[in-house]
Amino acid sequence: MTRPLLITDCDEVLVHMVRHFADWLDQEHAVDFSYNSWELAKNMRRRTGEPLTQEEMWAFLHGFFPDQMHRQTIVPHAREAIAALSKQADVVILTNLQDQCQTHRVEQLAAFGIPHRVVCNQGGKGTPVAALVAEYGPSVAVFVDDLPVHHQSVAEHAPEVWRLHMVSEPQLAAGIAPAPAAHARIDDWRQAQAWIEARFAAAEPAPPVEALATT
Structure with a gap:
């Protein structure tokens, strides 16, 4: 499986x-x-x-x-949450940086205790998310990002992927509304971990966001 x-x-x-x-x-x-x-x-x-x-x-x-x-400093509880989630799932970091920064990002995250695959991207994330889903063939997939535009892109190109909007910087989070194309908004990794684990356990494709709003 x-x-x-x-x-x-x-x-x-x-x-x-x-x-x-x-x-x-x-x-x-x-x-x-x-x-x-x-x-x-x-x-x-x-x-x-x-x-x-x-x-x-x-x-x-x-x-x-x-x-x-x-x-840069690590977000509170991110290391622990990713470590726990990686025991049951494959983890890929999809970061919008130029390709020449890929090695720097890998080394940065490894130093923080997050030694997972890093994919650099420029532009919308829907296409690379769809490519990763096709590559891994997962039982279920979850996407986490802080920018609403990327949730919209993933909704268009990989609608079966669950989308979690997270803004971990408190000063920034206060002024940013939940992304309309995301299934949930959670800014704390302890709560996010539980939400993601529930999606993993159910192993069901994501519904349209509009369907969630009517249930």
């Missing part, structure tokens, strides 16, 4: 990113960061008052990864 499959994001799911990114912007680039949106460019403003363009935001992100990844 095939095992379940857990596909999880990394930044703001397994490791904290924005708080350390904000510190770096403040210390090195005179850029202020607010926690008002999941769209990073909207949260960044130069000390002189000008907002940043999408192109400028991406330039700063590419400056942070991989050179500043040593600043």
Whole structure:
């Protein structure tokens, strides 16, 4: 019998990113960061008052990864939850980083006690999630991510996958509504572990989110 499959994001799911990114912007680039949106460019403003363009935001992100990844810290209870879940499921970390950062991410997560396969991606995550499901042929699959756009992408390309919206940074979570395309929103790994284990135990494909809303 095939095992379940857990596909999880990394930044703001397994490791904290924005708080350390904000510190770096403040210390090195005179850029202020607010926690008002999941769209990073909207949260960044130069000390002189000008907002940043999408192109400028991406330039700063590419400056942070991989050179500043040593600043990042693990999300509370993530290590323990992933270790427990990996005893019953295959685990893949699907992270939106450039391919040259893959080795850095593998080493970073291994140092935190999360030694699992890392797949780098650019753009929507629906297509790579569908590819991973086809590769593993799991009894059931669960996807965890902090960005609503990726839940929508997975809903379109791999609708049978359960989708859990998690935003582990408290300052960011407070201003982000639950992703409409996700089946649940849980920001704490202890509760998330129980929710994922229940999906594994049932071994049923995910229903449309609309069906959950009417039951």
